[in-house]
Amino acid sequence: MKIGFGITGAGHLLLESVELLESLMTKHDVTVLLSAAGEEVLKMYGLYERIARITGGYYNELVKEKDQKFSFPITGRFSLGKYDAFIVSPTTSNTIGKIVNGIADTLITNAVAQSGKGQIKTYIVPVDIEYGDVDTVLPSKLELGLCQKCDICEAASSCPGDAITPGIEIDLLKCEGCGACAVSCPFHAISAGKVITIHMRDIDIENTNKLHQFIGVEVVEHPSKLIERFEF
Ligand SMILES: Cc1cc2nc3c(=O)[nH]c(=O)nc-3n(C[C@H](O)[C@H](O)[C@H](O)COP(=O)(O)O)c2cc1C
Numbered sequence: 001m002k003i004g005f006g007i008t009g010a011g012h013l014l015l016e017s018v019e020l021l022e023s024l025m026t027k028h029d030v031t032v033l034l035s036a037a038g039e040e041v042l043k044m045y046g047l048y049e050r051i052a053r054i055t056g057g058y059y060n061e062l063v064k065e066k067d068q069k070f071s072f073p074i075t076g077r078f079s080l081g082k083y084d085a086f087i088v089s090p091t092t093s094n095t096i097g098k099i100v101n102g103i104a105d106t107l108i109t110n111a112v113a114q115s116g117k118g119q120i121k122t123y124i125v126p127v128d129i130e131y132g133d134v135d136t137v138l139p140s141k142l143e144l145g146l147c148q149k150c151d152i153c154e155a156a157s158s159c160p161g162d163a164i165t166p167g168i169e170i171d172l173l174k175c176e177g178c179g180a181c182a183v184s185c186p187f188h189a190i191s192a193g194k195v196i197t198i199h200m201r202d203i204d205i206e207n208t209n210k211l212h213q214f215i216g217v218e219v220v221e222h223p224s225k226l227i228e229r230f231e232f
Contacts, residue, residue: 001028001230002059004078004115006088006108009037011045012127012136013090013223018047020089020223022054024230029059031083033074035095035108036065044139046177065107072107078114085230086115089125089223093204096126100210115216122217123226128204129219138194139177142170146189155181155190 005021007014024030032055034042042048055062063074078086088095088108095108104113115122128134142155142164153166159181163174170181170190182190211219220226 001084002082003028003030003230004033004083004086004111004120005030006033006035006086006091006111007038007042007051008035008088008090008092008095008108009041010090010092010127011041011139012134013125014041014045014047015137016223017089017125018042018050020087020226021051023227024087025054025060027232028230030055031059031061031063031074031077033063033107033111034065035092035106037092037094038108039064039066040173041139043176044172045137046179048176063107068107072110075107075111075114078111078120079117081118081120083115083118083120085123086111086120087123087125087226088112089123089220089226091124091126093126093128093201093207096124096128096204096207096211099124100207100214112217116214119216123220123229124211124217125220125223125226126208126211128200129208129221131200131202131205133197133199135195135197138191138196139172140170140175140179140181140190140192141194142168143189143191146187148187148189150187153185155185158184 104110149167156164161174182192
């Protein structure tokens, strides 16, 4: 099968989505589409290289929003029905909000719109799916309560991206999620993969609920549910 796979800028369900993608790529041709935020957030969680490694070649491309300018020429493949399925996982509240309001001004929202025109079945894995609280994982974080403000910061010295301002913060746009800082700091002042609880906003859940009414779109609760679906 030919599958389009969109990744937006959500940390929640991101690792699980990369695992789904890796599984799909063993059996299918998969074109990966990254929203601009998706590319940044993948790097923050140290997952970008895993995707760059497995993509390449016709219908197995890695398509970045920043290379698609304003008209997203790649999405012509979707309006022409060239794919058997389009999966978006994880899908941010931002992207869901745009989709349910008919907005198509990003690579992923445009590919969803063109999939509708090309009658390609679209599977969307939202990060905001149920009312209430959800546990999610953070990228690397400088824990100021533990930082000893050393004269020479071992964590900063170990960072290949020069992302750490000692005693202040990690610049996540420079961080590539390699985890070297967490290993180097003798005071364990860098956390990686810390779990926090966030509260879902009503408007985001309401938007997700509206997706159920879209013909040709299936809302999927978790990336792992799609592994069996495409196991052929
Ligand atoms: C580390 C990090 C994690 C994020 N995780 C989420 C998330 O789980 N869900 C979400 O809706 N937005 C999340 N965001 C915010 C989105 O990246 C942001 O709203 C972005 O504009 C979404 O653009 P996109 O929908 O085009 O990918 C996160 C941002 C950062 C920096």
